[in-house]
Amino acid sequence: EDEKTIKDEL
Amino acid sequence: MNVFRILGDLSHLLAILILLAKMWRSKSCAGISGKSQVLFALVFSTRYLDLFFVFISLYNLVMKVIYLLCSYITIYMIYGKLRKTYDRENDTFRLEFLLIPVIGLSFLENYDFIPTELLWTFSIYLEAVAILPQLFMISNTGEAETITTHYLFFLGLYRALYLANWIWRYHTEKFYDQIAIISGVVQTIFYCDFFYLYITKVLKGKKLSLP
Numbered sequence: 370e371d372e373k374t375i376k377d378e379l
Numbered sequence: 380m381n382v383f384r385i386l387g388d389l390s391h392l393l394a395i396l397i398l399l400a401k402m403w404r405s406k407s408c409a410g411i412s413g414k415s416q417v418l419f420a421l422v423f424s425t426r427y428l429d430l431f432f433v434f435i436s437l438y439n440l441v442m443k444v445i446y447l448l449c450s451y452i453t454i455y456m457i458y459g460k461l462r463k464t465y466d467r468e469n470d471t472f473r474l475e476f477l478l479i480p481v482i483g484l485s486f487l488e489n490y491d492f493i494p495t496e497l498l499w500t501f502s503i504y505l506e507a508v509a510i511l512p513q514l515f516m517i518s519n520t521g522e523a524e525t526i527t528t529h530y531l532f533f534l535g536l537y538r539a540l541y542l543a544n545w546i547w548r549y550h551t552e553k554f555y556d557q558i559a560i561i562s563g564v565v566q567t568i569f570y571c572d573f574f575y576l577y578i579t580k581v582l583k584g585k586k587l588s589l590p
Contacts, residue, residue, distance in 0.1 A: 376499065377435050378541070378559070379388055379442055 380438075381547045387540030388442060394533035395449045401526045402456045407464040410527050412516045413457040414470055418477070418509035420450040426502035428495060469519045472512035481505045488558065503559055507566040510534065514573065522588040528573075528581045535570030538563050 402408050427443045434440065457465050485501040513531070517523045523531075541563050548554045581587050 376429065376556075377439060378384070378544075378556075379391070379439070379446070 381544060381551075383540045383543035383547055387537045387544055390533045390540060391537035392442070392445065394530050394537065395446065395453070397526065397530045397533065399449060399453060399456070401524075401530070402453070402461060406461065408457045408461045409464050409466050410516070410520070410524050411457060411465075412470045412472070412513040413454070413465055413467070414472055414474055414512035415509055415516075416450070416453050416457055418474070418505060418512070420447075420454055422502045422506045422509055423447050423450050425498040425505075428498060432495070466516075466520075469516050470512065471519065472515045474512070477505070477508050477511065481508065490558065500558060503562045507562040508569070510566075510569060514569070517587075518589060522586065525581060525586060528577055528587045531570070531573055532577050532581075535567065535574060538566045539570070542567060 398411065402411070423443075423446050427447060429435075430440065430443055481501060481504045484504050485497055489500040490496055510531070517527075542560075545555065545560050545563065576587055
């Protein structure tokens with residue numbers, strides 16, 4: 370879940 | 380963060396600044412598609428809603444704020460301050476032809492059926508096609524100012540560098556995001572024809588004009 374909801378790219 | 384990612388972000392920023400500088404210095408937005416710029420503002424606005432929910436890094440926050448601000452300043456220039464120079468007769472792309480399929484696709488293909496995730500997905504799909512009104516405008520007029528072609532070059536280069544970033548991340552972190560990758564490939568393909576003209580004409584000192 371977290372990997373998909375937190376996006377570090379712009 | 381790898382070198383492709385940093386260069387990609389800087390290339391994106393440079394493109395945005397080139398466009399603003401062109402309008403600022405020439406006091407004209409001739410040859411610029413206001414419709415593409417509205418789509419890019421929509422892309423940033425829907426993707427960067429996470430500014431309100433998560434803190435990722437100072438870099439991430441600052442870049443998002445800069446992109447958003449520049450994007451709204453660009454729209455203000457085109458539809459406000461410099462509206463007399465806006466070439467609306469040649470900016471005739473029908474936005475509903477992009478928006479309706481993109482909205483539909485984001486409901487069909489997403490990671491999670493929640494508003495923030497749907498908006499993020501929408502922004503990724505929309506970004507892939509947001510440049511089409513601009514390319515359509517150039518094909519309408521048959522030419523583009525050299526400064527506009529520099530803008531397009533760096534905007535295309537940004538997503539191409541992101542492709543290298545994704546390949547790198549897959550090999551080093553086993554990380555991949557298929558929605559971003561597939562859309563990024565599509566987005567980059569739209570620029571290929573332009574890249575060819577840019578390299579064969581603009582870099583040799585000629586103006587970009589279509590036969």
